[in-house]
Amino acid sequence: MSLTTRPCPICSSTEAQPCLDNPMAAVGGFDMSYKVVRCSHCGFHYAQELPDADTFSAYYQSVSKYDAPDSVAPVDRARIDATVRFLEGRVGKSERIADLGCGYGALLGGLQAAGWQHLEGLDPAPNAAQCALKMFGVRNIHRGLMSEAHTVLDLQSVDLVCIMCVLEHLPQLRQDMAKLVSRLRPGCKILLEVPAIECFLHPDCEPFGEFSLEHIQFFDMASLANLMQSLGAKQLALELLDLPMVASGSMLGLFEWSGSIPQEPTFQRSETGALQAYIEESQRQLDRALQRVPAGPVIVYGAGSHTARLLAHLEKIPGCEVRGIVDSNPNLEGKRMGRWTVRAPSSIHETPDTAVLVSSFRSQQAIAAHLRKTAPNPLVLLYH
Incomplete structure (x- = not known):
């Protein structure tokens, strides 16, 4: 397996400062270890020395499988309720919404219950459509990857694209997002949810839990705004979502695509203090835990x-x-x-x-x- 030393997924700089080695035992034969670094140019925190794209694809197909639950977990219910509130007054009930990576349709079910009717979803799971229909009465769920969305959905007719808890997973974040926005019509809105660095440090946070096997981008509010601005999307709203039941939180961002990607984007520099404080507290917690072995x-x-x-x-x-x-x-x-x-x-x-x-x-x-x-x-x- 070859390792990929990638440039910053936001500004493409190749200069980065090391923050943390994150060694992992191989799972299913896949060594998903990485190093956390901070871009020297824009301050974005991301995983470096990753497995190659083929390894990631094989890992997700072989090991990372999510079964549809019998009910919506409390943390997911909180996320859905917050998302509905976030969109109220910002996205009209008559607008067409597509959820890319919709899973078993929980968000679409929440939107439908709140009055949105023109809904469709996309997910690679073979049983996503059946689960969405059974659990929420949601139809129009299609099978496919986000990279295939334009071949499965009529993206030119969509008014809002939802990409929830996906960006932190993408090994080719910038390339994938640039391809996606190029398929949208100018004026299309984009709703994003990602874990938020601002919420990592919590009295009950899991030591190093935010550096999971599959999370390889670590966003704060500045870096998410930087990413979307560099792709030609105007920020409409951005807010943090506290999730006390998991001692962490995420952020919701609503953006509007201009129709073109700027040649020379500008970047506001992300701060380093919040993530560094989380790393230091995680090490203290882990040291205490290991003393009990x-x-x-x-x-x-x-x-x-x-x-x-x-x-x-x-x-x-x-x-x-x-x-x-x-x-x-x-x-x-x-x-x-x-x-x-x-x-x-x-x-x-x-x-x-x-x-x-x-x-x-x-x-x-x-x-x-x-x-x-x-x-x-x-x-x-x-x-x-």
């Missing part, structure tokens, strides 16, 4: 980003021996994480005396409560 064998419960980051630290703790990794997600069962194969939680019963280390921040207590009822193994909890 005992010497001896452990089974790690959880096979997500938290574990991918944790494994390298566990191997440095004297006497600690990882005997296996389990996860309740059937999409991960049988996949490799580091040198281990992920197994079902039922395998814990094979070694009832081995401690189970709960490798989760937000779900630690729920997982521990379940294990206390179903397994005799002693538990190791990292966070109190």
